[in-house]
Amino acid sequence: VERILTVDDLERLAIGAGILGTGGGGNPYLGKIRALQHLKEGAEIRVIDIDDVPDDALVTSVGGMGAPTVGVERLSRGDETLVAMRALEAHIGKSFTHLIAGEIGGSNAIAPLIVAAQTGLPVIDGDGMGRAFPELQMDTFMISGISPTPAALADHSHHNVVFDHIDNPSTLERYARVVTIQMGGGAGLAVPVMTGAQVKAAAIPGTMSLAIAIGDAVIATRSGKGDPVDAALSVSGGERLFAGKIVSVERRNEAGFAKGVLKLEGTGNDSGRSVSIDFQNENLIVRAENGEALAIVPDLICLVDEDSAEPITTEIVRYGLRVVVIGIPAPEQLKTDAALAVVGPAAFGYPGIEYVPMAGIYGQGITTASVR
Amino acid sequence: VERILTVDDLERLAIGAGILGTGGGGNPYLGKIRALQHLKEGAEIRVIDIDDVPDDALVTSVGGMGAPTVGVERLSRGDETLVAMRALEAHIGKSFTHLIAGEIGGSNAIAPLIVAAQTGLPVIDGDGMGRAFPELQMDTFMISGISPTPAALADHSHHNVVFDHIDNPSTLERYARVVTIQMGGGAGLAVPVMTGAQVKAAAIPGTMSLAIAIGDAVIATRSGKGDPVDAALSVSGGERLFAGKIVSVERRNEAGFAKGVLKLEGTGNDSGRSVSIDFQNENLIVRAENGEALAIVPDLICLVDEDSAEPITTEIVRYGLRVVVIGIPAPEQLKTDAALAVVGPAAFGYPGIEYVPMAGIYGQGITTASVR
Numbered sequence: 001v002e003r004i005l006t007v008d009d010l011e012r013l014a015i016g017a018g019i020l021g022t023g024g025g026g027n028p029y030l031g032k033i034r035a036l037q038h039l040k041e042g043a044e045i046r047v048i049d050i051d052d053v054p055d056d057a058l059v060t061s062v063g064g065m066g067a068p069t070v071g072v073e074r075l076s077r078g079d080e081t082l083v084a085m086r087a088l089e090a091h092i093g094k095s096f097t098h099l100i101a102g103e104i105g106g107s108n109a110i111a112p113l114i115v116a117a118q119t120g121l122p123v124i125d126g127d128g129m130g131r132a133f134p135e136l137q138m139d140t141f142m143i144s145g146i147s148p149t150p151a152a153l154a155d156h157s158h159h160n161v162v163f164d165h166i167d168n169p170s171t172l173e174r175y176a177r178v179v180t181i182q183m184g185g186g187a188g189l190a191v192p193v194m195t196g197a198q199v200k201a202a203a204i205p206g207t208m209s210l211a212i213a214i215g216d217a218v219i220a221t222r223s224g225k226g227d228p229v230d231a232a233l234s235v236s237g238g239e240r241l242f243a244g245k246i247v248s249v250e251r252r253n254e255a256g257f258a259k260g261v262l263k264l265e266g267t268g269n270d271s272g273r274s275v276s277i278d279f280q281n282e283n284l285i286v287r288a289e290n291g292e293a294l295a296i297v298p299d300l301i302c303l304v305d306e307d308s309a310e311p312i313t314t315e316i317v318r319y320g321l322r323v324v325v326i327g328i329p330a331p332e333q334l335k336t337d338a339a340l341a342v343v344g345p346a347a348f349g350y351p352g353i354e355y356v357p358m359a360g361i362y363g364q365g366i367t368t369a370s371v372r
Numbered sequence: 373v374e375r376i377l378t379v380d381d382l383e384r385l386a387i388g389a390g391i392l393g394t395g396g397g398g399n400p401y402l403g404k405i406r407a408l409q410h411l412k413e414g415a416e417i418r419v420i421d422i423d424d425v426p427d428d429a430l431v432t433s434v435g436g437m438g439a440p441t442v443g444v445e446r447l448s449r450g451d452e453t454l455v456a457m458r459a460l461e462a463h464i465g466k467s468f469t470h471l472i473a474g475e476i477g478g479s480n481a482i483a484p485l486i487v488a489a490q491t492g493l494p495v496i497d498g499d500g501m502g503r504a505f506p507e508l509q510m511d512t513f514m515i516s517g518i519s520p521t522p523a524a525l526a527d528h529s530h531h532n533v534v535f536d537h538i539d540n541p542s543t544l545e546r547y548a549r550v551v552t553i554q555m556g557g558g559a560g561l562a563v564p565v566m567t568g569a570q571v572k573a574a575a576i577p578g579t580m581s582l583a584i585a586i587g588d589a590v591i592a593t594r595s596g597k598g599d600p601v602d603a604a605l606s607v608s609g610g611e612r613l614f615a616g617k618i619v620s621v622e623r624r625n626e627a628g629f630a631k632g633v634l635k636l637e638g639t640g641n642d643s644g645r646s647v648s649i650d651f652q653n654e655n656l657i658v659r660a661e662n663g664e665a666l667a668i669v670p671d672l673i674c675l676v677d678e679d680s681a682e683p684i685t686t687e688i689v690r691y692g693l694r695v696v697v698i699g700i701p702a703p704e705q706l707k708t709d710a711a712l713a714v715v716g717p718a719a720f721g722y723p724g725i726e727y728v729p730m731a732g733i734y735g736q737g738i739t740t741a742s743v744r
Contacts, residue, residue: 087536091463152536161547162534164459164524175533178550 001052002122003209005045005113010035012215013208017109018311019232019326020211022300024258024282025106025132026068027315034078035110038117045113046122048098050205053124057196059098060085061128061141062115063108065153065176066186067258068281068315076156080188081111082118083154088190091150091162100124100199102139102191104207105132105282106313126203130331131300134257134281136176137169138343140333141192144202148172151191155183163191181256204331210236218309228309229324238328239358241286241294242275243268243306246321251314257281258314262303267322275325277301279314284348286325298335298343299358300328327358373424374494375581377417377485382407384587385580389481390683391604391698392583394672396630396654397478397504398440399687406450407482410489417485418494420470422577425496429568431470432457433500433513434487435480437525437548438558439630440653440687448528452560453483454490455526460562463522463534472496472571474511474563476579477504477654478685498575502703503672506629506653508548509541510715512705513564516574520544523563527555535563553628576703582608590681600681601696610700611730613658613666614647615640615678618693623686629653630686634675639694647697649673651686656720658697668722670707670715671730672700699730 005013014032021028039045053059062081089095099112104127112123128139142148148169153176154160161179166172172191180187194202217231233239244264251260259280266273275294278284283301286294295301303312303323312323334343335357345353377385386404389397411417425431434453461467471484476499484495500511514520520541525548526532533551538544544563552559566574589603605611616636623632631652638645647666650656655673658666667673675684675695684695706715707729717725 091534091536157539157543159538159543159547160536161538162463162536164463164532164534166531166533167529171529171531174554175531175551178554179547182546182550 001049003047005047007036007039009212010039012212012219013109014215015218015309015311016211016214017104017106018313019214019236019302019304020109020130020207020300021105021132021311021313022282022302023279023314023317024068024134025103025108026064027313028106028110028311030075031107031110031114035113035117038114043117044120045116047125047208048122050124050126050200050203053098053196053199055195055197057097057199058094059100059124059194059196059199060088060096060190060192061100061102061112062188062190063102063111064186065180065189067253067256068106068313070185070253074184074186076186076188079118080154080156081190082115082188083158083160084152084188085115085190087154087160087162088150088152088193091152091164092193096121098122098124098196100203101127101208103127103129103132104211105129108132109208109211123208124199124203125208126205127207128203130204130207130334131298132282133343136173136191140202140204140339141194142169143339143342146192146194146198146202148192150193151176151189153179153183154188177256185256204333222308229304229306229326232304232309233326236328238300238326240324241327242266242325243270244275244323246317246319246323249317249319262317264323264325277325280348281314285345285350285353293353295327295358296345296353296355297348298330298339298355300330302326302328329358373421375419377419379408379411381584382411382482384584384591385481387587387590387681387683388583388585389476389478390685391586391608391674391676392481392502392579392672393477393504393683393685394654394674395651395686396440396506397475397480398436399685400478400482400683402447403479403482403486407485407489410486415489416492417488419497419580420494422496422498422572422575425470425568425571427567427569429469429571430466431472431496431566431568431571432460432468432562432564433472433474433484434560434562435474435483436558437552437561439625439628440478440685442557442625446556446558448558448560451490452526452528453562454487454560455530455532456524456560456562457487459526459532459534460522460524460565463524463536464565468493470494470496470568472575473499473580475499475501475504476583477501480504481580481583495580496571496575497580498577499579500575502576502579502706503670504654505715508545508563512574512576512711513566514541515711515714518564518566518570518574520564522565523548523561525551525555526560549628557628576705594680601676601678601698604676604681605698608700610672610698612696613699614638614697615642616647616695618689618691618695621689621691634689636695636697649697652720653686657717657722657725665725667699667730668717668725668727669720670702670711670727672702674698674700701730
């Protein structure tokens with residue numbers, strides 16, 4: 001099955017990817033307007049089912065590396081990711097046949113669509129995270145043991161660096177992160193090199209369609225037929241964790257990441273309560289005043305505007321916004337022991353916190369606002 | 373003319389390269405014992421005249437990147453530089469025919485000899501600095517406009533990174549430096565890719581022989597026939613700038629460099645006077661108490677033991693050593709406007725200091741101790 005993306009699809013995807021991005025993945029609005037420009041110029045963007053990918057396809061995932069706060073201050077040139085992919089092709093002496101998103105969150109859901117528009121290559125419906133994560137070792141390609149190299153980074157001057165041989169993805173993350181910082185805080189990335197068979201075994205399928213479907217439901221209700229937040233929850237399988245006003249944003253750029261803490265005071269049913277959310281590009285943990293966790297990475301913690309369900313990402317979150325904090329259960333691929341070692345709370349510096357799936361915290365099917 | 377290096381040649385080279393290294397270039401003792409091991413195991417190390425290099429030869433310079441203070445604490449595995457060279461060969465799809473030292477200072481004078489022992493490739497008699505400098509853009513290959521990429525770095529786990537396209541050497545320096553830091557503070561480096569014709573036009577010829585000759589003169593006088601420091605000065609064309617005791621060493625590892633300040637109190641003819649020496653891996657400037665410069669980069673500022681003329685490099689300099697500070701005029705290739713823009717005092721953060729050649733400061737042929 002092949003889907004030719006429309007202007008409306010891109011509008012939907014920007015919303016869905018913004019929600020699934022859990023705060024990170026880069027600003028989806030900027031990605032969207034770049035992709036729309038390509039459609040206006042006549043480019044075709046094709047998304048295909050993962051089942052239709054030949055086993056011998058040559059696939060790479062492409063996107064941006066860096067802090068999302070930098071991405072909105074210092075706009076990308078628009079072809080860094082393409083340059084990174086071409087550098088990787090030149091290095092291996094072969095051409096890619098398919099693209100896939102490394103993460104379905106934020107602008108990195110849209111980045112492969114832009115390269116698709118620039119090259120004509122099809123994009124596989126799926127990704128390596130089912131959300132966004134801040135580091136390279138945190139996708140299911142790396143977790144499943146696919147070699148992290150060769151990989152390539154490119155900057156706004158079309159400089160490129162090829163990571164030719166590094167035997168573990170965390171070391172690639174360290175090396176590529178410092179180069180990204182030197183590249184100005186944001187860079188185009190192509191990693192890894194995969195066969196179609198490897199992608200089919202490792203990717204989280206259908207997430208491009210899921211993101212579009214979430215956006216579709218949100219947009220459909222905005223015209224008045226229902227609540228946009230409920231629509232997003234219904235399609236994503238998520239729950240309302242908290243409704244409130246952002247009263248404090250502590251945000252710093254540290255080691256190439258946007259890190260910080262948000263504080264929210266409750267409104268409506270949540271009046272009189274407050275929560276804090278730690279983030280590192282993406283939202284990592286929501287805690288009540290007594291320190292109890294309401295949701296923990298890898299479960300998705302997303303801020304959306306209380307009226308429109310517009311996603312509120314790390315780089316635009318600010319004092320005074322009225323938001324709903326949504327929790328969406330992580331894909332099963334992120335809940336294995338091997339995955340939790342890389343994307344669980346300990347991997348983000350919370351060694352004392354054990355991951356408990358959202359359903360375990362709240363009881364499946366019960367909305368949290370009423371039972372907390 | 374081809375010279376097969378002997379064990380004695382390596383002993384001489386370690387002294388001469390230690391002096392020409394002006395404090396940096398890596399610990400020459402460690403380089404020497406590695407090279408000696410290869411000779412013991414039967415390897416042959418050939419050094420050839422630069423005039424004998426064919427125009428169509430394929431040449432790279434190889435050595436270590438990093439802070440010399442790290443190099444003596446965390447020993448290299450011994451084949452990082454070879455791995456970097458092989459990665460560069462694989463990337464360009466061609467094999468190198470000749471090697472050359474990027475800098476004739478410290479262990480980086482010996483690094484290409486080790487790779488020569490490992491590969492059988494000949495080493496060209498010459499280098500890109502006539503001394504050591506801390507940064508990649510500071511050699512005559514880069515100053516003459518040879519492309520800085522492709523280049524390759526390798527670490528102790530044989531991880532390697534290829535800098536495929538970067539259009540200026542200062543950017544390569546920035547990108548490669550941060551990767552080197554992540555690699556543990558030291559890495560093997562191969563850069564750039566040159567033809568024989570380019571090397572002949574850009575290199576400083578004869579510096580491998582010069583370093584060996586300096587060491588030869590020093591060793592010959594140590595047995596009692598003359599003063600080793602005078603012997604080093606005679607062969608190198610240098611002058612005594614100051615004799616004294618090291619009374620203070622401020623040293624820090626900053627941004628991947630060993631940076632700091634030495635203070636010396638005079639002995640003998642220099643009693644009652646003191647000087648300070650700023651260094652960044654290499655010694656940059658010697659100043660009297662009144663702030664007047666006695667020698668300025670790119671002129672060579674070298675510390676040697678007052679009795680043996682053994683070079684005292686940045687990573688071993690310490691309180692209480694009695695040393696002679698030697699100044700050696702920089703090669704003419706480092707004194708052009710283009711070169712001074714890259715290796716003059718302004719390039720090292722001394723915008724207010726104009727480079728004045730040593731001869732201009734002291735009057736040619738007059739020893740400084742008597743005229744200061």
